[in-house]
Amino acid sequence: MxxxxxxxxxxxxxxxxxxxxxxxxxxxxxxxxxxxxxxxxxxxxxxxxxxxxxxxxxxxxxxxxxxxxxxxxxxxxxxxxxxxxxxxxxxxxxxxxxxxxxxxxxxxxxxxxxxxxxxxxxxxxxxxxxxxxxxxxxxxxxxxxxxxxxxxxxxxxxxxxxxxxxxxxxxxxxxxxxxxxxxxxxxxxxxxxxxxxxxxRVGTLGVAYAKDAIGSGLDMSREDGFRYEASLFGVLFATQDQREGMAAFVEKRKAEFKGA
The missing domain is CATH 3.90.226.10 (2-enoyl-CoA Hydratase; Chain A, domain 1)
Structure with a gap:
């Protein structure tokens, strides 16, 4: 455009x-x-x-x-x-x-x-x-x-x-x-x-979820912010990026993140 x-x-x-x-x-x-x-x-x-x-x-x-x-x-x-x-x-x-x-x-x-x-x-x-x-x-x-x-x-x-x-x-x-x-x-x-x-170069979804946790958490109590952070942390373990990032670490290679 x-x-x-x-x-x-x-x-x-x-x-x-x-x-x-x-x-x-x-x-x-x-x-x-x-x-x-x-x-x-x-x-x-x-x-x-x-x-x-x-x-x-x-x-x-x-x-x-x-x-x-x-x-x-x-x-x-x-x-x-x-x-x-x-x-x-x-x-x-x-x-x-x-x-x-x-x-x-x-x-x-x-x-x-x-x-x-x-x-x-x-x-x-x-x-x-x-x-x-x-x-x-x-x-x-x-x-x-x-x-x-x-x-x-x-x-x-x-x-x-x-x-x-x-x-x-x-x-x-x-x-x-x-x-x-x-x-x-x-x-x-x-x-x-x-x-x-x-x-x-890092995990796109990890960055996006961290941004969400920080921004949303500012409008929550500290304990609610902790709970929200834990929920997003858990969701990331259902992503390809999490599996790729941790596999790359174990295998001592560069991770190839897809944002999925």
Whole structure:
């Protein structure tokens, strides 16, 4: 499928998905959100894709936010619909069995930070800056930012970032636990791809079930999370991947996982 604002490239079981509106710092408008939804649905359905790297075109921005020019004229009802559209994309990222790594190459503000937070984890350029500037526009995050950031770094730090509208540098984002790893700008996407290829080589179902256990467990009590984990662990013992992985270990050879 051809996209107006996205680039999709697949190699060695890894898809690179690039938001491609550099003239607008890759800002998210309704059309971009629709294309992201379609692309993520397509990648999730493609069983040859084992991992995804999500990044932004150009050197300045990952995604600088939602498109303010579009939002400025919205009615209350239209804004609610726009937020719901954005939240659907973020929930799709979270619920995909395919892991997604955000490679934040520049500004990740507002909807851009929300997009990165929807991914499984974030690698960032040392030049990146992140934040939620919505309050400086008289609004608030609307694509899940209040929920995802507070779950990731705790309510107090999330409140500080959201209430002040300030941007923080990549090293502070790392210290706060928003970002997993910092990279030199030229090394960012190659490093993310290296990690994605490593994920692509292991048991696809094991990764998918582990992602489910972590995400679902966050909304459960600890004991319920333990029980859910045990149930998924048991289900994996009915798969070809489990038999292949353990046979390969015993036979001292490389496993050939099929995702079945």
């Amino acid at each position: 051809a996209y107006r604002h996205l680039l999709v490239e697949t190699n060695e079981g890894v898809a690179t998905l690039t938001v491609n509106r550099p003239q607008s710092l890759n800002a998210l408008n309704s059309e971009v959100l629709d294309e992201l939804q379609a692309a993520l649905d397509t990648l999730e359905a493609d069983r040859t894709v084992k991992a995804v790297v999500l990044t932004g075109a150009g050197e300045k921005a990952f995604v600088a936010g939602a498109d303010i020019k579009e939002m400025a004229a919205m009615t209350s009802h239209q804004a609610h619909t726009f937020a719901a559209k954005g939240q659907k994309v973020m929930l799709t990222l979270e619920r995909m069995t395919t892991p997604v790594i955000a490679a934040v190459n520049g500004f990740a503000l507002g909807g851009g930070l929300e997009l990165a937070l929807g991914c499984d984890f974030i690698y960032a350029s040392e030049k990146a800056k992140v934040g939620f500037p919505e309050v400086t526009l008289g609004i608030m995050p609307g694509f899940g930012g209040t929920q995802n950031l507070s779950r990731l770094i705790g309510a107090n730090k999330a409140k500080e970032l959201i209430f002040t509208g300030k941007m923080i540098a990549a090293d502070q984002a790392l210290a706060w636990g928003i970002v997993n790893q910092l990279c030199a700008a030229e090394d960012l996407v190659p490093k993310a791809l290296e990690t994605a290829r490593g994920i692509a």
